[in-house]
Amino acid sequence: MSFSATEAAFEGFRIVRRNPLAILFWGLAYVIFFVAFFALVGGQLATIIAQAETMQGGDPDIADLQALGMSYATLLGFAVPMGLIVGAVLSAGVARGVLFPSQKAFGYLRLGGDELRVMAVNIILGIVMGVGSFVVFMVVAFAAGVVAQGDQGAGVLTGVLLGLGALVLLCWLAIRLSLAVPITVAEKRIAPFASFAVTKGKVLPILGMAIIAFIMSILVSLLGTIISLPIMMMTGGGLEQLATMDGMSTAQIVQAAGPGLLAWGVVNAVVSALQLAVLYAPFSAAYRDIKGLPQEG
Incomplete structure (x- = not known):
C-alpha cells in the first residue's frame, strides 16, 4: 500500500461523508x-470556577491555593476514569470507522474487547509518555544546573538547547507510538509498542x-466558536455562569442554568465529535495505507 500524508490527513472528513450519522x-x-460528569460534580465545578475567578482578581495566599488544589483533585478523581472510558470508546470507534467501514451501526461505537484493549493501551502509553517526559x-534541568554553576549564561543556553532537544525527542517518541490504537483495533491485541515497526x-x-x-482541528474549533456564540448569548452563557453559583447543589444549578x-x-x-474525527482518523488511515485493510472478523 502507498502512504500519502496529505491523503491520510483528510480521512476524518471522509468518515463524516461516508457515514454522517457517526457524528451524531x-x-x-x-x-x-x-x-x-455534571451530575456527579456540578457543585464542585461551580466552586472551582468561582475560586479561580476570585484568585485572578488579587494575590492568592497559600490557603486559597490549597483549597483550589483540593477541589481540582476531587474533580480529577471523577474526570480521569470517566475520560478513560469515553476516550477508549470513541477512539476505538474512529479507528473502526477507518479500518472496518462496513460496521456502521451506532456510528461505529461498541462496548467490548476492542474498547478494553484500547483503554489498556492508552493507560500504558500515558504512563510511558509521562515517565519519559519527567525523566x-x-x-x-540537572545538566543545565551543573553548567550554570560555572557560568550562569552558559547554563541558561544549555537549558534552552537541551530543552528543545528534549521536545524533539518526545515528539519523535509520540510519533513512533502514534499507531498503537489502530493496531490494537485492527489486530485485536494489546501491543502498544508494535507501532515502532509500522512507523519505521x-x-x-x-x-x-x-x-x-x-x-484543521483548530479551524473546526474556530468555526464551532463562531456558531456557538449566538446560541450561548440566547441561552445565558456556558460554564462561565457557574462562577455565580458557588455553594449551590447540582439540582439547584440545573434549575437556575x-x-x-x-x-x-x-x-x-x-464540535468535539468533529475534532475527534479530524484528529484521530488520519492515524488509522496511515496504518491502513501502510499495512492494508484488516480482515473483518
Missing part, C-alpha cells in the same frame, strides 16, 4: 459524558500528517 452518535456520547526534563522510516510523513490534522448548560453541552459535543 459521537456527539451523543460526549453529551452523555457531560451530563454524567528527560529532569536530565535537562515514516516519522516525517506522519509528523506532516499530524500537523495538517491539527491545523439548565438551558444554557444544555446548549453549551450540545454545541461542544458536536
